[in-house]
Amino acid sequence: MSDTIAAISTPIAAGGIGVIRISGDDAISVADKAFTATSGKKLSSLKGYSAAHGRVHLDGEDIDEVVALVFRGPKSYTGEDTVEISCHGGVYVTNQVLRAVLSAGARPAEAGEFTKRAFLNGKMDLSEAEAVMSLIGAQGQQGMKAAMTALDGALSRKTDELCGKLVSASAHMAAWVDYPDEEIPEISEDTLRETLTEVKSQLTSLLSKFDAGKALTSGVDTAIVGKPNVGKSSLLNALAGFERCIVTDIPGTTRDTVEETVMLGATRLRLIDTAGIRETEDTVEAIGVNRSRKAVEDADLVLFVCDGSQPLTEEDEAIIDLCSERENAVALINKTDLGSVVEPSDLPFMYVIEICAGTGVGLDQLADLVDTLFEGETPCDGSILTNARQFDAIRRAYDAMLRALQGLKLGMTPDMVLIDVEEAMEAMGEVTGATVREDITARIFERFCVGK
Numbered sequence: 001m002s003d004t005i006a007a008i009s010t011p012i013a014a015g016g017i018g019v020i021r022i023s024g025d026d027a028i029s030v031a032d033k034a035f036t037a038t039s040g041k042k043l044s045s046l047k048g049y050s051a052a053h054g055r056v057h058l059d060g061e062d063i064d065e066v067v068a069l070v071f072r073g074p075k076s077y078t079g080e081d082t083v084e085i086s087c088h089g090g091v092y093v094t095n096q097v098l099r100a101v102l103s104a105g106a107r108p109a110e111a112g113e114f115t116k117r118a119f120l121n122g123k124m125d126l127s128e129a130e131a132v133m134s135l136i137g138a139q140g141q142q143g144m145k146a147a148m149t150a151l152d153g154a155l156s157r158k159t160d161e162l163c164g165k166l167v168s169a170s171a172h173m174a175a176w177v178d179y180p181d182e183e184i185p186e187i188s189e190d191t192l193r194e195t196l197t198e199v200k201s202q203l204t205s206l207l208s209k210f211d212a213g214k215a216l217t218s219g220v221d222t223a224i225v226g227k228p229n230v231g232k233s234s235l236l237n238a239l240a241g242f243e244r245c246i247v248t249d250i251p252g253t254t255r256d257t258v259e260e261t262v263m264l265g266a267t268r269l270r271l272i273d274t275a276g277i278r279e280t281e282d283t284v285e286a287i288g289v290n291r292s293r294k295a296v297e298d299a300d301l302v303l304f305v306c307d308g309s310q311p312l313t314e315e316d317e318a319i320i321d322l323c324s325e326r327e328n329a330v331a332l333i334n335k336t337d338l339g340s341v342v343e344p345s346d347l348p349f350m351y352v353i354e355i356c357a358g359t360g361v362g363l364d365q366l367a368d369l370v371d372t373l374f375e376g377e378t379p380c381d382g383s384i385l386t387n388a389r390q391f392d393a394i395r396r397a398y399d400a401m402l403r404a405l406q407g408l409k410l411g412m413t414p415d416m417v418l419i420d421v422e423e424a425m426e427a428m429g430e431v432t433g434a435t436v437r438e439d440i441t442a443r444i445f446e447r448f449c450v451g452k
Contacts, residue, residue, distance in 0.1 A: 009451030018094030079121030112448025126433030265367030
C-alpha cells in the first residue's frame with residue numbers, strides 16, 4: 001500500500017463537477033506537481049481539511065480551474081494522506097485532470113482500492129465496507145437506511161457481542177483443560193449450555209432476517225410464471241410502467257426470460273417475465289421454458305398468473321405443482337375485467353389476489369402483500385445480514401453451535417466441545433474481516449467501482 005493511487009470518483013458522464021481522488025504516502029506531493037494554487041501556496045503547507053483554489057496543468061498547459069481539498073492521514077477516508085480535486089464535470093476535462101495526476105506520479109487505482117485501504121488501515125471493518133457498496137446501490141429509502149445502519153457498525157457490534165460470549169466460555173474451558181494443577185473451577189455444563197443456546201438463538205434470529213436484508217439492499221428476485229397468454233407480460237408492463245414486453249393474443253410470444261427492475265410499494269423487485277411453461281417442440285421456445293423453470297427455482301418471490309376468465313387447464317395445474325410449495329409464492333387471478341370462473345379457493349396458495357394487469361386493478365393489494373412479506377422486523381439494534389457472504393458465515397457459525405450443543409448432550413469432553421466453539425468464532429469473524437482470507441477480501445473489493 002505504499003503506492004499512491006488515483007481515480008475518478010464521480011460518474012464518467014457530463015455533470016456539474018468531477019472529482020479525482022488521490023491517496024497514498026505521496027498523495028499531496030503528487031497533487032502539488034499537477035496543481036498550482038492561486039495563492040501561490042503549496043498543498044503540502046496546508047493543514048488537513050483545507051481547500052485551495054487553483055489550476056491543474058499538463059505538459060505545461062493549464063487544463064482546468066479547480067478546487068483541491070487536502071485530508072491528512074489518519075483522518076481521511078482511506079486513513080492515508082488524500083487529495084480530492086474538484087474540476088468541471090465534462091468527461092474529457094475530468095479524464096485530462098486524472099491524466100495530469102497520473103503523469104505526476106500516481107498510478108491508476110484498482111476497483112474498490114480506496115475502500116480496501118480504508119479496511120486495511122482500520123478505518124472500517126469488512127461489513128462496513130460492504131455497506132458502502134450497498135449505500136451506493138440503494139434505490140429506495142429502506143435500502144438507504146439499512147446500508148447506513150450497517151455502515152454505522154450495527155452488524156459488527158452484534159457479531160462482536162456474540163463472539164465475546166463465546167470467548168469468555170472458551171477461555172475458561174481452555175484454562176481448565178491446559179492448567180489442571182491450578183485448581184481452576186470447571187465451568188458447569190448448565191452454564192456452558194446456557195451460553196451456547198443463547199448464541200445459537202441470536203444466530204437464528206440473524207439468519208431469519210437475511211431475506212429482509214437482501215430485499216432492502218439488493219431487491220427481490222421475482223419470477224412471473226404461468227402458461228402462455230395468461231397476461232404475464234402485461235403484468236410486467238403494468239409494474240414497470242411502460243411497455244417492456246410485446247403483448248399479443250398469440251401464445252408463446254415471450255420466448256426467453258425478460259428482466260426489469262421496479263419499485264412495488266416500498267420493495268424493489270427484480271422481475272423476470274418467463275416464457276410460458278408448457279410442452280413444446282419449438283427448439284427456441286423449449287430453451288426459454290427451461291430457463292423459466294430455473295428462474296422459479298432461484299427466485300425469492302414467485303408470481304403465478306392464470307387467466308381467471310378461463311377454467312384451469314392441465315398446463316395450469318402442472319405449473320401450480322411447480323411453484324405452490326414455494327414459501328413466497330403468490331397466485332394472481334388475471335383478466336377479472338372479463339369475468340372470472342376461477343375462484344381463490346381453487347388455487348392451493350397461501351396468497352391469492354384477483355387482478356387486471358391491463359387496468360391495474362389489484363396491484364395495490366399486491367404491493368401491500370409484497371411489502372409485508374419482505375419488510376420483516378428489523379432488530380432494535382439494526383443488525384441484519386445483507387449479502388450471501390455474510391449469510392454463509394453466520395450459517396456456518398450456527399452449524400458449529402449445533403454441533404457444540406450436541407456434543408454436550410452426548411457427554412463430550414470440554415476440549416472437544418471447544419473445537420466447535422472456536423469454529424463458530426472464526427466464522428463470525430469473517431463477517432467483520434477479523435478472520436477472513438486475503439483472496440476472499442480481494443474478491444469483495446473487486447465488486448466496487450474504481451473510484452471508491
